[in-house]
Amino acid sequence: MLRSILEKVKIRGDILLGKVYGYTDKFDDLKEVLLSNTFTVVPSLRYGISQKNNADIQLVIDALEVAYNNDLIDSFCIVSGDSDYVPLVGRLKAMGKFVLGISRSEAASKIFINACNEFQFLESVGNRSVRDVEKPRRQKSSAASEELADESELNKLLTTVLEEQTDRDEIYASELKGTLLRLRPDFNEKAYGCTTFYKLLMKLSNRFGDLRVHNDNFDVMVGLNNAGDSGETIPQLTRDNWKEAFAAQIRAYKEGGFDRVNPSILKADILTAYPDFTERAIGFKRFSDVMKQLEKDGLVVVEMDEQKTMLIKLL
Numbered sequence: 001m002l003r004s005i006l007e008k009v010k011i012r013g014d015i016l017l018g019k020v021y022g023y024t025d026k027f028d029d030l031k032e033v034l035l036s037n038t039f040t041v042v043p044s045l046r047y048g049i050s051q052k053n054n055a056d057i058q059l060v061i062d063a064l065e066v067a068y069n070n071d072l073i074d075s076f077c078i079v080s081g082d083s084d085y086v087p088l089v090g091r092l093k094a095m096g097k098f099v100l101g102i103s104r105s106e107a108a109s110k111i112f113i114n115a116c117n118e119f120q121f122l123e124s125v126g127n128r129s130v131r132d133v134e135k136p137r138r139q140k141s142s143a144a145s146e147e148l149a150d151e152s153e154l155n156k157l158l159t160t161v162l163e164e165q166t167d168r169d170e171i172y173a174s175e176l177k178g179t180l181l182r183l184r185p186d187f188n189e190k191a192y193g194c195t196t197f198y199k200l201l202m203k204l205s206n207r208f209g210d211l212r213v214h215n216d217n218f219d220v221m222v223g224l225n226n227a228g229d230s231g232e233t234i235p236q237l238t239r240d241n242w243k244e245a246f247a248a249q250i251r252a253y254k255e256g257g258f259d260r261v262n263p264s265i266l267k268a269d270i271l272t273a274y275p276d277f278t279e280r281a282i283g284f285k286r287f288s289d290v291m292k293q294l295e296k297d298g299l300v301v302v303e304m305d306e307q308k309t310m311l312i313k314l315l
Contacts, residue, residue, distance in 0.1 A: 001122065001257060002033050005102055007157075008125050009077050010182045011164050012100075016073055019062060021055040060088045067095050074098060078116075081108030089115040105262035106311050123258055123265045151192060155208045157183065158201075162211075162224050170212070170223030173197060237274045242282040243297065245274065246290075250299055250314055260303070260311045263291055 009015060018039035034041070042062070044055050059078075066073055076092055078085055081103030089099050089112070101108075101116035105123055113119045161179050165171055177197050180187055194200040198213070198220050205211040212223045237245055249269055253261055267287050271277055284290050291312055294300045301313040 001125075002030055004125050005079060005122070006033070006037055007160075007183055008102070008120060008164075009100070011161050011179055013075065014182060017066060017070070019059075021059050056082070056084055060085070063088055064091065067092055067097055075100065077102065079103065081112055083109035083111045086111055086115045093117065104258070104260075105265050106260040106305065108262075110307065110309070121262070121265050123253060123256070123261050124268070151204060151207065154192070155204045155210060158204070158222075159210050159224065162222065170221045173201060173213075173220035173222050176222050235274050237270075237277050237282055239281075239283050243294075245270065246294060247299060249273075250294075254314050258314065260313050263287060263310055263312055266312065 006015070015037060018034075018037060020034060020039050020041045022044060023041045042055075042058055044058065063076060063078075067076070074096070075098040077100040078089070079102045081101070086109075089101075092099050093115075098118075099116045101112060101119040102125060103112075103119075103122060105121045108119070108121065158176065158180065161176060161183075162171070189195065189197050189200045192200050192203070194203060201211060201213045201220070201222060205213050210225060212225045214221055246266075249266060253266075279285060279287055279290060282290070284293070288310070291300065291302050291310070294312070295302050299315055301315060303311045303313055305311055
């Protein structure tokens with residue numbers, strides 16, 4: 001999950017400074033990822049119940065010190081949903097800094113979400129889509145399967161980068177490669193049997209159909225095909241198959257380590273996989289009615305948090 005968070009940030013630019021608060025030995029499996037991305041651990045003495053407050057205060061002090069003293073840093077990413085950080089967000093924005101917040105939906109304060117320039121739910125950052133779960137796999141030889149898996153992973157990564165370009169439909173291939181090198185410093189086209197990045201893009205485009213590659217005044221431009229362009233049939237949810245689709249998405253959350261999610265996250269991911277989805281098409285008036293049916297079927301438990309926000313506990 002941490003790797004997915006870092007990739008989401010690195011798509012936007014280089015991580016010039018990273019700090020971790022509240023680190024203990026139980027997070028030892030994250031050490032390699034943190035070190036390879038040049039994060040430093042901020043020590044915090046354990047005493048009584050003030051451990052969290054100490055870390056919160058230290059984070060605020062460090063963030064403001066960086067904002068005032070380092071002109072190279074124009075964006076901050078706070079991985080938390082705590083409303084205690086709202087004053088910090090306000091001060092950073094007043095200084096012209098961009099603030100990205102990332103948190104689990106069950107722990108995210110509405111105040112903090114609205115305060116940030118951009119907010120991403122952790123379930124969406126590292127979650128596989130239901131269509132990734134349901135894609136059939138053809139039987140191939142071991143070597144061929146490994147090659148296809150590597151190219152499929154690269155194709156998915158490039159698609160993610162392009163999906164983040166919300167302000168434009170396509171980008172220069174050189175810009176795409178620069179972002180890819182931030183995410184995968186050891187990337188090399190030759191590892192995929194291609195002599196140039198352009199040839200690799202064409203290979204991925206022909207094999208998977210997600211990328212749109214063309215020349216524009218001697219510049220190579222890359223964008224995403226929509227379902228119609230790639231010849232892919234847009235899937236539909238009906239009264240007969242909707243439960244399987246929702247169950248698959250819930251399994252994807254659980255495999256990602258989530259116990260609870262906000263229903264809005266579930267609906268957004270279902271709409272990503274099934275763009276024409278509507279509650280009435282599967283026999284319901286509201287999405288909350290769908291949640292109640294899933295609860296009756298033993299897939300979730302509908303709960304309300306302290307802010308009276310609906311959450312679903314995954315079973």
